[in-house]
Amino acid sequence: TQLLEQSPQFLSIQEGENLTVYCNSSSVFSSLQWYRQEPGEGPVLLVTVVTGGEVKKLKRLTFQFGDARKDSSLHITAAQPGDTGLYLCAGAGGNAGNMLTFGGGTRLMVKP
Amino acid sequence: NAGVMQNPRHLVRRRGQEARLRCSPMKGHSHVYWYRQLPEEGLKFMVYLQKENIIDESGMPKERFSAEFPKEGPSILRIQQVVRGDSAAYFCASSRWVDQPQHFGDGTRLSIL
Numbered sequence: 001t002q003l004l005e006q007s008p009q010f011l012s013i014q015e016g017e018n019l020t021v022y023c024n025s026s027s028v029f030s031s032l033q034w035y036r037q038e039p040g041e042g043p044v045l046l047v048t049v050v051t052g053g054e055v056k057k058l059k060r061l062t063f064q065f066g067d068a069r070k071d072s073s074l075h076i077t078a079a080q081p082g083d084t085g086l087y088l089c090a091g092a093g094g095n096a097g098n099m100l101t102f103g104g105g106t107r108l109m110v111k112p
Numbered sequence: 113n114a115g116v117m118q119n120p121r122h123l124v125r126r127r128g129q130e131a132r133l134r135c136s137p138m139k140g141h142s143h144v145y146w147y148r149q150l151p152e153e154g155l156k157f158m159v160y161l162q163k164e165n166i167i168d169e170s171g172m173p174k175e176r177f178s179a180e181f182p183k184e185g186p187s188i189l190r191i192q193q194v195v196r197g198d199s200a201a202y203f204c205a206s207s208r209w210v211d212q213p214q215h216f217g218d219g220t221r222l223s224i225l
Binding site for chain 1: 116118143145147153154155156157160167168170171203205207210211213214215216217218219
């Protein structure tokens, strides 16, 4: 069974601060997705990383895939209240086939 | 999320009844996945289907749960003789090809009285 450990589970910060969310596994994934989920809605895809060592930027969000494709991080610069939400990492491929293995999520609150 | 359509958004059933959840994938997507999110837990894979075929049902409970994706019409997740523990949010996702990112619907929230 493949597992993804996501940390921290909860994060409360002030507007303007930086933060990093981590997603770690002992298993190798073919790709890793980051999603954001609002209450009462489904996860919305933010980015997919495929290549070991890959870095993708989406405005103030920077996503990195580890060289061994076992871990990933999401870094947010100068967080804003609009960034508040649940962030989920999900790995695909490897022994899991095409199903997604989700981390437990990081619930972020950015206070004005 | 507008691309993947799930209905109903909320479903209330009494213990012992049947629940049918429907999912229409995004246009052009032939791969459908069902996930379950229990209260205070993460999303867990249930089943992966292509048109008329179940590809991977390793996450499905052995009894009472079934899924189909017919040639015409939406994918259906069916839960027979529901119990309180079936209360959860059920999400459907679709992808165009097997190795493409999955896009999710807004889910069906099932409550068992």
